[in-house]
């Protein structure tokens with residue numbers, strides 16, 4: 001576990017209190033095969049330190065982290081510290097071929113980063129291929145010593161990690177889909193803290209159980225690590241108070257149901273205020289449209305009051321899997337806590353505005369009866385942003401190409417608006433084969449240091465209307481507006497006062513979302529859909545944020561052990 005040693009050179013820091021608390025947290029993540037059994041079947045997965053989910057990284061705000069990632073797995077690997085700002089430090093961010101070449105089997109890379117101006121729950125995960133299915137864990141950032149939470153201190157803190165499980169090797173799953181140009185097989189189960197729960201075969205004895213004491217308050221640190229699905233999460237007869245999303249505090253919001261997208265994290269307070277007994281917690285996929293196949297599932301866990309004699313927990317009643325209204329109410333009811341430390345106001349004026357369409361598409365194929373083209377129309381399923389289906393070069397990372405000025409690795413022609421205007425969200429376009437074709441691209445967007453950026457994400461109906469959880473690396477953004485249909489600036493209602501700060505936002509099914517951020521973190525930052533298969537399909541691009549005027553506003557130099565391609 002973590003062994004904090006106090007930072008040398010503390011006396012140089014101007015704040016004595018912060019000095020006293022800043023520590024160096026040095027850890028080793030040993031990545032290797034692990035044989036475990038779920039649903040009566042033994043299987044080999046890739047895991048860190050023999051655990052699924054992996055170990056929790058516990059730090060305080062202000063700490064420096066030195067993380068040795070030893071790759072003894074059979075696969076190329078990278079780790080992303082999801083939601084950490086990584087100020088001036090893209091080198092430690094992790095997405096494969098965007099900020100680094102993968103760590104080859106048998107090799108080690110040391111991720112060095114500082115955890116600054118962020119508190120709450122984040123998570124780490126593999127950022128290459130499908131490995132994050134089993135290579136993930138929570139990051140818990142507590143306030144530095146001497147500082148407290150902006151809510152009453154909970155009696156206990158508990159990570160709750162939602163995952164997804166396949167009988168087969170997940171690398172075989174994604175490779176098979178890619179080989180034929182079709183969606184990969186759906187998962188076989190969902191998990192809560194690594195366990196499917198007792199509605200699945202052979203899983204009753206290992207179900208996750210949280211013992212609670214009546215009257216106490218628990219801080220649940222929720223992480224949605226599933227690959228493909230937004231989830232509803234509910235607990236029988238209890239409500240939650242959401243206090244943070246993506247490690248940014250929100251105004252306390254009390255609700256009996258949570259909606260959480262892949263990539264997102266939430267801190268929620270749970271008061272054990274019900275009669276002594278036993279209650280299920282349960283997740284359900286939120287999938288607004290039936291055109292997209294999804295895993296039906298029943299993952300459960302239990303909260304059990306100390307002293308409970310009940311043997312059959314009470315089951316919560318969840319809404320229908322397509323309950324748009326439940327998801328919408330949850331997302332629109334959250335507001336940022338402007339009095340919290342690290343809150344920063346919404347940029348009121350915009351230097352750079354992008355309108356970006358998101359959705360599925362098709363890549364053309366060569367050859368009659370080509371078996372790699374089993375998608376609709378004999379083509380390959382893909383996805384795109386502004387009709388560019390992103391595929392990084394595997395010769396060098398974009399970050400290295402940018403830093404060392406190497407050409408032909410990326411282009412800077414990512415369009416600031418859709419190249420073709422059409423009725424974006426209209427479901428009559430779902431199978432419009434004139435618009436569905438897309439093109440592979442290395443295109444990114446380069447932006448001036450400290451400029452204010454507004455992005456309007458507009459979902460299309462191609463293939464189906466769908467929620468796309470968009471994740472930006474290196475920055476938190478304000479979610480200032482969202483709605484259904486096509487974005488219309490005349491009728492959109494903006495919150496420029498206290499919108500939520502997030503790093504991942506679910507763009508409403510058949511709808512749009514407007515975000516703003518200040519591009520004050522120099523480096524290369526991936527932006528992509530967090531539905532995992534949409535990344536190899538191309539629903540991604542990157543921002544290159546230029547250096548500022550001083551060394552303190554410029555990208556730091558690369559670490560010596562940065563893996564080579």
Ligand SMILES: *[C@@H]1O[C@H](CO)[C@@H](O)[C@H](O)[C@H]1NC(C)=O
Pocket residue numbers: 001002027028029030049055
């Ligand atoms: C992981 O395992 C390594 C040894 O393989 C050990 O040194 C390290 O402390 C472990 N880390 C955690 C977070 O458990």
Ligand SMILES: *[C@@H]1O[C@H](CO)[C@@H](O)[C@H](O)[C@H]1NC(C)=O
Pocket residue numbers: 033044074169
């Ligand atoms: C790890 O598991 C994979 C897939 O199950 C297998 O191909 C590989 O041989 C295993 N490697 C080791 C070192 O056990």
Ligand SMILES: *[C@@H]1O[C@H](CO)[C@@H](O)[C@H](O)[C@H]1NC(C)=O
Pocket residue numbers: 064087089112113114556
């Ligand atoms: C982390 O902070 C320390 C102290 O301010 C600084 O010396 C170091 O360069 C920072 N490291 C990174 C990776 O930004």
Ligand SMILES: *[C@@H]1O[C@H](CO)[C@@H](O)[C@H](O)[C@H]1NC(C)=O
Pocket residue numbers: 168172173176185
């Ligand atoms: C995917 O599902 C099909 C149909 O059930 C099955 O034949 C195939 O083996 C599965 N692929 C993998 C990698 O498990």
Ligand SMILES: *[C@@H]1O[C@H](CO)[C@@H](O)[C@H](O)[C@H]1NC(C)=O
Pocket residue numbers: 200201
């Ligand atoms: C559970 O086991 C039963 C009996 O063996 C089988 O019919 C059923 O398909 C299994 N269900 C799942 C979800 O695996």
Ligand SMILES: *[C@@H]1O[C@H](CO)[C@@H](O)[C@H](O)[C@H]1NC(C)=O
Pocket residue numbers: 199296297298
């Ligand atoms: C989930 O559980 C319900 C009963 O609670 C059952 O009717 C349904 O078939 C289960 N679904 C699956 C996929 O096992």
Ligand SMILES: *[C@@H]1O[C@H](CO)[C@@H](O)[C@H](O)[C@H]1NC(C)=O
Pocket residue numbers: 236237314315316317
């Ligand atoms: C507890 O929840 C169940 C449904 O999940 C409901 O039937 C029951 O009335 C609830 N009990 C109380 C005391 O609210």
Ligand SMILES: *[C@@H]1O[C@H](CO)[C@@H](O)[C@H](O)[C@H]1NC(C)=O
Pocket residue numbers: 328329332333
């Ligand atoms: C939550 O949203 C619903 C509509 O989506 C609205 O009626 C309600 O007032 C909101 N509540 C809060 C606390 O914002």
Ligand SMILES: *[C@@H]1O[C@H](CO)[C@@H](O)[C@H](O)[C@H]1NC(C)=O
Pocket residue numbers: 364365366367368370371372373
């Ligand atoms: C099948 O299509 C893929 C993708 O366009 C192409 O790379 C491959 O060469 C084609 N194969 C044949 C036999 O034409």
Ligand SMILES: *[C@@H]1O[C@H](CO)[C@@H](O)[C@H](O)[C@H]1NC(C)=O
Pocket residue numbers: 387419420434435436437438439
């Ligand atoms: C995307 O580009 C392809 C190739 O130029 C074109 O055929 C298609 O109509 C475009 N679709 C959209 C929505 O722009």
Ligand SMILES: *[C@@H]1O[C@H](CO)[C@@H](O)[C@H](O)[C@H]1NC(C)=O
Pocket residue numbers: 450548553
């Ligand atoms: C970035 O812009 C803000 C707002 O205009 C300004 O306050 C700040 O000083 C700028 N930062 C730098 C390093 O230029």
Ligand SMILES: *[C@@H]1O[C@H](CO)[C@@H](O)[C@H](O)[C@H]1NC(C)=O
Pocket residue numbers: 288289322323324465484509510
């Ligand atoms: C959810 O919203 C989408 C997009 O507007 C729509 O296609 C779907 O029918 C809605 N589902 C329900 C149950 O209202």
